[in-house]
Amino acid sequence: AQKITQTQPGMFVQExxxxxxxxxxxxxxxxxxxxxxxxxSSGEMIFLIYQGSYDEQNATEGRDSLNFQKARKSANxxxxxxxxGDSAMYFCAIRAYSGAxxxxxxxxxGTKLSVIP
Amino acid sequence: DGGITQSPKxxxxxxxxxxxxxxxxxxxxxxxxxxxxxPGQGLRLIYYSQIVNxxxxxxxxxxxxxxREKKESFPLTVTSAQKNxxxxxxxxxxxxxxxxxxxxxxxxxxxxxx
Numbered sequence: 269a270q271k272i273t274q275t276q277p278g279m280f281v282q283e284x285x286x287x288x289x290x291x292x293x294x295x296x297x298x299x300x301x302x303x304x305x306x307x308x309s310s311g312e313m314i315f316l317i318y319q320g321s322y323d324e325q326n327a328t329e330g331r332d333s334l335n336f337q338k339a340r341k342s343a344n345x346x347x348x349x350x351x352x353g354d355s356a357m358y359f360c361a362i363r364a365y366s367g368a369x370x371x372x373x374x375x376x377x378g379t380k381l382s383v384i385p
Numbered sequence: 386d387g388g389i390t391q392s393p394k395x396x397x398x399x400x401x402x403x404x405x406x407x408x409x410x411x412x413x414x415x416x417x418x419x420x421x422x423x424p425g426q427g428l429r430l431i432y433y434s435q436i437v438n439x440x441x442x443x444x445x446x447x448x449x450x451x452x453r454e455k456k457e458s459f460p461l462t463v464t465s466a467q468k469n470x471x472x473x474x475x476x477x478x479x480x481x482x483x484x485x486x487x488x489x490x491x492x493x494x495x496x497x498x499x
Contacts, residue, residue, distance in 0.1 A: 272427075299484060300484065301484045301485050305490075310492070311473060311475075311492060311493040312492045312493065313428075313475060313477070313490035314490075315487040315488070315489065359427055359428070363484055365484075370416075370433070370435055370441070370482035371482050371483060372430060372433070372443070372482075373428075373488060375427030375428045375429075376427050377426055378425075378427055
């Protein structure tokens with residue numbers, strides 16, 4: 269079974285500053301994928317970024333980057349130059365083999381990010 | 386625009402009543418999923434379907450049922466056997482169930498008990 273741990277229930281960041289959201293994972297699989305999703309107060313889940321377990325370079329998407337440290341089983345999300353619209357819940361998730369030829373997502377409990385003007 | 390449509394946005398259930406949540410996608414995705422989210426929690430998988438006319442139980446399938454008669458549609462029925470149905474329900478889809486395929490989500494349905 270897979271497990272995701274997000275130890276920061278809430279974070280505050282000043283607008284235009286960078287912020288790191290922590291995520292550690294546990295899996296016995298060698299092949300897996302790591303995902304970050306953003307959930308605004310309206311409720312929809314927005315896919316942000318993906319990192320494969322064999323990817324040697326950290327993934328980047330615009331102002332978002334994933335700091336992947338495989339030996340530490342860590343997949344932190346770094347948001348640079350925070351904007352007010354970044355205020356939301358952020359979920360880390362791992363996708364690994366779950367039997368019957370499929371790979372299922374396991375989510376952490378999330379971190380609530382608040383951007384201060 | 387391609388996307389996933391969930392309806393209704395809000396739903397109220399009476400004791401002993403079954404209710405059905407709708408999920409439609411026009412992304413031509415093979416795989417579809419239902420998740421439940423409780424306050425302060427992450428998402429938990431209820432059911433998933435990799436292909437039409439096939440579906441599998443997730444981690445918390447008891448008290449729920451699904452069907453997948455069309456590629457575009459994956460309705461979820463919350464039965465009277467589900468004793469604590471109040472939650473936020475999210476439907477998702479992905480091209481397949483491969484390792485690197487992100488799931489795309491609808492806007493969710495909030496279900497409450499009357």
